[in-house]
Amino acid sequence: MSxxxxxxxxxxxxxxxxxxxxxxxxxxxxERVSSRELSEMMHITASQVRQDFNCFGGFxxxxxGYSVKALYDEIEEILGVTDRFKLIIIxxxxxxxxxxxxxxxxKSGFDIIAIFDHKESIFGKKINGIEIRxxxxxxxxxxxxxxxxxxxxVPYNQANELAKIVTELGIKAIWNFSPGDLHVPQxxxxxxVHLVDSLMVLGxxxxxxxxxxx
Amino acid sequence: MSxxxxxxxxxxxxxxxxxxxxxxxxxxxxERVSSRELSEMMHITASQVRQDFNCFGGFxxxxxGYSVKALYDEIEEILGVTDRFKLIIIxxxxxxxxxxxxxxxxKSGFDIIAIFDHKESIFGKKINGIEIRxxxxxxxxxxxxxxxxxxxxVPYNQANELAKIVTELGIKAIWNFSPGDLHVPQxxxxxxVHLVDSLMVLGxxxxxxxxxxx
DNA sequence: TAGATTGTTAATCGATTAACAATC
DNA sequence: TAGATTGTTAATCGATTAACAATC
Numbered sequence: 186m187s188x189x190x191x192x193x194x195x196x197x198x199x200x201x202x203x204x205x206x207x208x209x210x211x212x213x214x215x216e217r218v219s220s221r222e223l224s225e226m227m228h229i230t231a232s233q234v235r236q237d238f239n240c241f242g243g244f245x246x247x248x249x250g251y252s253v254k255a256l257y258d259e260i261e262e263i264l265g266v267t268d269r270f271k272l273i274i275i276x277x278x279x280x281x282x283x284x285x286x287x288x289x290x291x292k293s294g295f296d297i298i299a300i301f302d303h304k305e306s307i308f309g310k311k312i313n314g315i316e317i318r319x320x321x322x323x324x325x326x327x328x329x330x331x332x333x334x335x336x337x338x339v340p341y342n343q344a345n346e347l348a349k350i351v352t353e354l355g356i357k358a359i360w361n362f363s364p365g366d367l368h369v370p371q372x373x374x375x376x377x378v379h380l381v382d383s384l385m386v387l388g389x390x391x392x393x394x395x396x397x398x399x
Numbered sequence: 400m401s402x403x404x405x406x407x408x409x410x411x412x413x414x415x416x417x418x419x420x421x422x423x424x425x426x427x428x429x430e431r432v433s434s435r436e437l438s439e440m441m442h443i444t445a446s447q448v449r450q451d452f453n454c455f456g457g458f459x460x461x462x463x464g465y466s467v468k469a470l471y472d473e474i475e476e477i478l479g480v481t482d483r484f485k486l487i488i489i490x491x492x493x494x495x496x497x498x499x500x501x502x503x504x505x506k507s508g509f510d511i512i513a514i515f516d517h518k519e520s521i522f523g524k525k526i527n528g529i530e531i532r533x534x535x536x537x538x539x540x541x542x543x544x545x546x547x548x549x550x551x552x553v554p555y556n557q558a559n560e561l562a563k564i565v566t567e568l569g570i571k572a573i574w575n576f577s578p579g580d581l582h583v584p585q586x587x588x589x590x591x592v593h594l595v596d597s598l599m600v601l602g603x604x605x606x607x608x609x610x611x612x613x
Numbered sequence: 614t615a616g617a618t619t620g621t622t623a624a625t626c627g628a629t630t631a632a633c634a635a636t637c
Numbered sequence: 638t639a640g641a642t643t644g645t646t647a648a649t650c651g652a653t654t655a656a657c658a659a660t661c
Contacts, residue, residue: 195652197603201596205579219618227580231618232654239620247619248661264599265606283497284594289578293595295602333605334598358605360598364503365419366441374608376601378592380498381507382415384548384574385478387590388509389411391547391572392479394588409628433642445642446630453644461643462637 192240199237200260202227207257219250266294270333272360273326275347277302277317280362281338285312295334299326320347327354334358341365406454413451414474416441421471433464480508484547486574487540489561491516491531494576495552499526509548513540534561541568548572555579 206226210218220238224231238244238251244259245251261267272290274281277300284290285297300312301320310317318326326332335351337344337359344363351359352369361367361377369375420440424432434452438445452458452465458473459465475481486504488495491514498504499511514526515534524531532540540546549565551558551573558577565573566583575581575591583589 193652194600197600198596200603201593201599202580204599205596221618230654232656233652235619235621236653243620245619246661247659248617250618263603265602266599270598270602270605279497279500283493286493287594289595290598293598295595295598334601357608358601360601366416372608372612374601374604376597376604378594378597379415380501380592381503381509382412382419383590383592384484384504384507384509385415385418385480386408386411387548387572387574387588388479388484389414389477390588390590391484394571394586398586407628435642444630446632447628449643449645450629457644459643460637461635462641464642 196237196240199229199233200264203234203237204257204260204264207253207260210253211257215253217250218253218256220245222250269294269296271331272297272334272336273323273332274300274315274336274338275302275320275351276337276339276343277304277307277312278338278340281336282312284336284338285315288313297336298330298332301326323350324354327356332356334360336360336362337367338362410451410454413443413447414478417448417451418471418474418478421467421474424467425471429467431464432467432470434459436464483508483510485545486511486548486550487537487546488514488529488550488552489516489534489565490551490553490557491518491521491526492552492554495550496526498550498552499529511550512544512546515540537564538568541570546570548574550574550576551581552576 203223206223207218220231220234224234235245238256241259241263244256272295274285274297281300281302285300290297297315300315300317301323302308302317303320305319307317308319335356335358337347337351339347341364344361344365345367348359348361348367348369352373357373359367359369359373359375361375362380364379364381366377367375417437420437421432434445434448438448441448449459452470455473455477458470486509488499488511495514495516499514504511511529514529514531515537516522516531517534519533521531522533549570549572551561551565553561555578558575558579559581562573562575562581562583566587571587573581573583573587573589575589576594578593578595580591581589
């Protein structure tokens with residue numbers, strides 16, 4: 186059963202953004218911030234800022250505002266990045282390779298510990314110090330290593346097959362870069378990065394904006 | 400002034416998804432589909448399907464449903480991909496390179512026509528047939544080539560500077576892969592792909608799901 | 614204390630779902 | 638015609654914003 190009150194995904198999706206702005210304030214040695222100041226920086230309402238934070242508890246102090254450091258730490262804790270997450274990448278193609286080399290992930294609490302592919306000729310090679318392994322040895326690897334998240338960076342027609350494989354091996358979270366939706370058991374969480382979908386929305390909005398200039 | 404009734408972003412963001420499912424039906428030579436069938440495939444309500452399509456006009460026929468081909472073509476038209484979009488990539492790093500090699504974009508109506516970077520040693524080289532050019536020659540390039548979208552794949556600390564440069568040169572749409580938000584004039588549309596934000600949401604949901612199993 | 618700003622309740626707004634008459 | 642399914646209006650639900658008492 187659910188232990189606490191459920192927080193809506195709208196709120197959750199704003200947390201990383203708060204976290205980024207608080208990091209910037211921290212880097213500028215700002216000690217306190219009010220909901221109004223934060224809301225002006227982020228172009229949202231101060232009401233929303235306070236509502237959002239109050240989903241998790243009273244982090245502020247009346248008449249003073251919020252301690253930047255304390256709030257930053259709280260959000261870090263809520264997001265779970267303090268504990269770090271272990272990821273494996275499935276698919277050593279363009280996207281898989283780029284993500285393996287992308288150091289921002291490590292900086293933010295996400296460690297890529299292995300890359301899997303089916304192409305024999307690249308087994309044993311390393312990308313950014315991370316070994317490429319045989320996808321057929323995934324089961325073996327998982328018995329010896331704790332993995333939190335599988336990153337699916339494979340072609341469309343292989344995505345669901347590989348989603349099935351990793352979830353049957355006990356993976357409970359998939360970061361999906363394949364176009365198309367995955368069919369997985371209910372207890373598996375998915376986050377899609379649908380690049381083409383995103384571009385299409387951008388294209389639509391561009392055309393729409395153009396029309397409105399006339 | 401706005402010419403027609405404004406469609407909400409919630410609806411727009413669902414269009415690429417409809418488009419994908421209709422493509423699959425088309426590939427399976429399915430001629431017609433009802434809102435109920437589509438809703439079951441996509442795990443949404445039939446009401447929502449009909450409401451969404453009716454934002455743009457009556458595409459269906461009572462008692463029959465929707466013609467897959469006609470609906471597919473309509474959505475393609477709405478999204479603007481029939482006309483294709485011309486993109487340039489700013490930053491030939493991991494992400495810029497991966498996107499340049501990513502053939503899905505071309506398949507979906509988005510042509511990458513140039514890559515810009517400031518690293519002299521790679522000028523003139525090609526990635527997937529696309530030439531890497533001097534970022535200082537961007538202005539010159541834009542006078543001779545129509546560009547719809549600039550893809551920002553540069554480090555955090557350079558993102559806003561480059562956003563300023565491209566928007567001052569007349570670019571009206573930015574696909575942003577840098578962490579952090581861009582500050583651009585009101586008539587410029589932005590679509591963010593915040594990879595770390597996305598992972599953080601996934602991590603939160605994973606932990607939340609784990610808790611609820613107990 | 615007086616001023617500022619939170620935490621929280623109430624009001625509003627927008628998006629989703631339900632219902633059903635229109636019609637193929 | 639009878640059955641099916643849309644287009645569309647009305648009801649519900651959830652998220653955002655406003656307001657203000659509590660309190661630092």
